[in-house]
Amino acid sequence: MLKEQIENILLKVRDPSRYIGGELNSVVKDKSKVDVRFAFCFPDSYDVGMSHLGMKILYSLKNKRENFWCERVFAPWEDMEKLMRENNIPLYALESLDPIREFDFIGFTVQYELCYTNILNMLDLAGLPVKAKDRTDDMPIVVAGGPCICDPEPLADFIDLFILGEGEEVNLELMDLYAEMKKQGCSKREFLSEAAKIEGIYIPSFYDVSYNEDGTVAAVLPNVPYAPKKIKKRIIKDLDSIYYPEEFVVPYCEIVHDRAVVEVLRGCIRGCRFCQAGFIYRPFREKSSETICRQTRSLCESTGYEEVSLSSLSTSDLSSIEQTLNMISEYTDKEKISLSLPSMRIDRFSNELMERLKAVRKSGLTFAPEAGTQRLRDVINKNITEDEIMRACKIAFEGGYTAVKLYFMLGLPTETDEDIVGIAELAENIVDLYYQTPNRPKGWHVSISISCATFVPKPFTPFEFEPQASFEEITRRQKLLLGSIRSKKRINVSWHNYKVSILEAILARGDRRLGEAIYEAWKLGCKFDSWDECYKYELWMKAFEKTGTDVDFYAHRKRSYDEVMPWQHLDHYISRDFLVREHKKAMNGERTPNCREKCSGCGVSKAIGGACFGKD
Amino acid sequence: MEKTELRAVFEKKGRAVYISHLDLFRTMQRALKRSKLPVWYSQGFNPHIYLNFPLALSLGVSSSTEYMDFSVTEEVDLENVRKRLDAAMPDGLSILDIARPIYKNKDIGYAEYEICFESRGAGEKMLSGLDKMLAAETIEIDKRSKSKGTVKMDIRPYIDIKDKKVSEDTLTVSIRLPAGGDLNINSNVFTEVFSEISGIKFDSVCAKRTKILCKNGEKFI
Numbered sequence: 001m002l003k004e005q006i007e008n009i010l011l012k013v014r015d016p017s018r019y020i021g022g023e024l025n026s027v028v029k030d031k032s033k034v035d036v037r038f039a040f041c042f043p044d045s046y047d048v049g050m051s052h053l054g055m056k057i058l059y060s061l062k063n064k065r066e067n068f069w070c071e072r073v074f075a076p077w078e079d080m081e082k083l084m085r086e087n088n089i090p091l092y093a094l095e096s097l098d099p100i101r102e103f104d105f106i107g108f109t110v111q112y113e114l115c116y117t118n119i120l121n122m123l124d125l126a127g128l129p130v131k132a133k134d135r136t137d138d139m140p141i142v143v144a145g146g147p148c149i150c151d152p153e154p155l156a157d158f159i160d161l162f163i164l165g166e167g168e169e170v171n172l173e174l175m176d177l178y179a180e181m182k183k184q185g186c187s188k189r190e191f192l193s194e195a196a197k198i199e200g201i202y203i204p205s206f207y208d209v210s211y212n213e214d215g216t217v218a219a220v221l222p223n224v225p226y227a228p229k230k231i232k233k234r235i236i237k238d239l240d241s242i243y244y245p246e247e248f249v250v251p252y253c254e255i256v257h258d259r260a261v262v263e264v265l266r267g268c269i270r271g272c273r274f275c276q277a278g279f280i281y282r283p284f285r286e287k288s289s290e291t292i293c294r295q296t297r298s299l300c301e302s303t304g305y306e307e308v309s310l311s312s313l314s315t316s317d318l319s320s321i322e323q324t325l326n327m328i329s330e331y332t333d334k335e336k337i338s339l340s341l342p343s344m345r346i347d348r349f350s351n352e353l354m355e356r357l358k359a360v361r362k363s364g365l366t367f368a369p370e371a372g373t374q375r376l377r378d379v380i381n382k383n384i385t386e387d388e389i390m391r392a393c394k395i396a397f398e399g400g401y402t403a404v405k406l407y408f409m410l411g412l413p414t415e416t417d418e419d420i421v422g423i424a425e426l427a428e429n430i431v432d433l434y435y436q437t438p439n440r441p442k443g444w445h446v447s448i449s450i451s452c453a454t455f456v457p458k459p460f461t462p463f464e465f466e467p468q469a470s471f472e473e474i475t476r477r478q479k480l481l482l483g484s485i486r487s488k489k490r491i492n493v494s495w496h497n498y499k500v501s502i503l504e505a506i507l508a509r510g511d512r513r514l515g516e517a518i519y520e521a522w523k524l525g526c527k528f529d530s531w532d533e534c535y536k537y538e539l540w541m542k543a544f545e546k547t548g549t550d551v552d553f554y555a556h557r558k559r560s561y562d563e564v565m566p567w568q569h570l571d572h573y574i575s576r577d578f579l580v581r582e583h584k585k586a587m588n589g590e591r592t593p594n595c596r597e598k599c600s601g602c603g604v605s606k607a608i609g610g611a612c613f614g615k616d
Numbered sequence: 617m618e619k620t621e622l623r624a625v626f627e628k629k630g631r632a633v634y635i636s637h638l639d640l641f642r643t644m645q646r647a648l649k650r651s652k653l654p655v656w657y658s659q660g661f662n663p664h665i666y667l668n669f670p671l672a673l674s675l676g677v678s679s680s681t682e683y684m685d686f687s688v689t690e691e692v693d694l695e696n697v698r699k700r701l702d703a704a705m706p707d708g709l710s711i712l713d714i715a716r717p718i719y720k721n722k723d724i725g726y727a728e729y730e731i732c733f734e735s736r737g738a739g740e741k742m743l744s745g746l747d748k749m750l751a752a753e754t755i756e757i758d759k760r761s762k763s764k765g766t767v768k769m770d771i772r773p774y775i776d777i778k779d780k781k782v783s784e785d786t787l788t789v790s791i792r793l794p795a796g797g798d799l800n801i802n803s804n805v806f807t808e809v810f811s812e813i814s815g816i817k818f819d820s821v822c823a824k825r826t827k828i829l830c831k832n833g834e835k836f837i
Contacts, residue, residue, distance in 0.1 A: 304646030
């Protein structure tokens, strides 16, 4: 038993309750009575991973099945990792405290590119070879899913099997198949060959990649007869009836999102051209008010949480939003549970929505105009006008808010200096609006925070063809923005580190050859790359140099419309024709109406056998 | 609003010893919420379940008698409250009793601990180390204080050993130490100073709080 060894080091680390399990609603089973053990790994710290909804859903779903046992695993923070390595404690799962190298599956959910090195580090800490080809039949099958898996190629060396799209059905199918084949004593190769036939399963070792002389991909082709040429992602057809947890594991220490979360819809109708989530999670599907209320109530009751969040990519687009809020608040008001609505669109912001939010907490409001001028907002298809922004801010100021946070991106395609100055002007106009609002909060000044990310082109978006702006150019634009702000006391500007965004850009559209660079970076000591205090840009650059990786090729190169992308063999039902069409419209500053107004023919309706809207 | 103050006596052991004091606060609020008892909320813009812990417990120390105060807005049967709250507790925490409080936080004067030191084959060595330490006239430690920074302090007069048990590998010490607002000495302070002075490297140290007492020597309730 590892328990004693773990307990001997626990009091020497920060927040030890993260490493010992035993939380309310965590699931402990008798390992002699289960067929398949699954170590669900989140390649980041406990407080980040425990906030992730997808993990909660799949954890409960798998554990509902008597013969499966799914346990949680997170990346230990550096102090813990050091003590684990010194005391020969391998990476273990929180429920049983058993080493995960004894499990049947090790599964990673891959939410962002900056966690790739943590995946390698966790495999190593588990006592396993990090490369798939070096792992033998007696070792667990290593699988991965999540949004980054829409281009999993940079991880192909390390993972045995990728899961494309939504996991609720395919995970169980995969585990059922495994349970069956385990009984028959099949080899890993035999299992993978069968798994390849399940829709949504992609086995990278069954495909060969060839390259053109200029370094671009020539083709990705199966090297075995039973692997499909194109692998389709999985889609849950009926969101309203799909499994949703009635309980969450309730952590002891504070986590990033420490509340009950009810997912109200999947997909997004908006089609903002920079947003990968807006395309890869299509089609748009909603839950009914009744389902949302029922799930809210059971989660709150089983966890004791005093806050519930209605979560989605764009919660204000829920067609039954008003009715749902009315129904839910009958319960939450009585129980003194506060309600939070993340991901609000400016154009859907109303007095009534604000009143609901205010009942909770009068913190600042956050909106995402993304670009400073109407022209550029049209290019990115963020269908929001300056009037709508002003109207929302006016409602907020009249309602007592004094702080507004605005998200923008720098380096968007076609961006000019005028667009940068436009960000400053927009903020100045909001400051003026505040002082012109007669019934603004008395005795308070306004505070506007501008937060700028650097645009990262992502696969399956109309901007997948676009280069990322260079470091010099982004730095110049940041200076221009700062210089354009007049009300320096009222407007505060901050931005993400470009050196992080460039790594994202390289990995997001990478091919298999990047595996060597990731391996090298990890060997050099890179991990927790999404944490400013841990990120080591110089080491990453060294890794790229050592492996002969041309950073510009991946980050700063414009792709042609007919280039074979490294992810071309993966089908997310978003057609290339659609992306090209959208890209051309973007270059002309033409907007595309949202899916509710008019179908733009992205291709996803094919997957659900008909139109996304207007069927009922 | 009418309210009745209640004091829960609870046990903290197993994996629950790694719940910090701050985290215990949230843990208990959530448990009270799950119990559906008619709990009293602090009034104000952002109402919260009112809780008071008369004496904090150090991280890593288990306890057979911890106290937590809360209030209810209706007449309740104490045993019924105990059952319902206990059913809502996570692993390692259990509600032993619900009582009406008699004493106040400021009445707390002492706490007793049972500390088990383990070092393979060194039972007797630990015992003689302890006796030697206690034979000294003074035991000086560095005590941090908010106003004066780190100050030297002699804790020998405050160490009241109630019992010692020795086996081949272990030494178990029952000890009474000052606790509460006026002067608080954690069991960890004793453990650290013992390790430092005796020079013994323990394989493990297990501390458990067994009693909380008033200044007058009565059991705190």
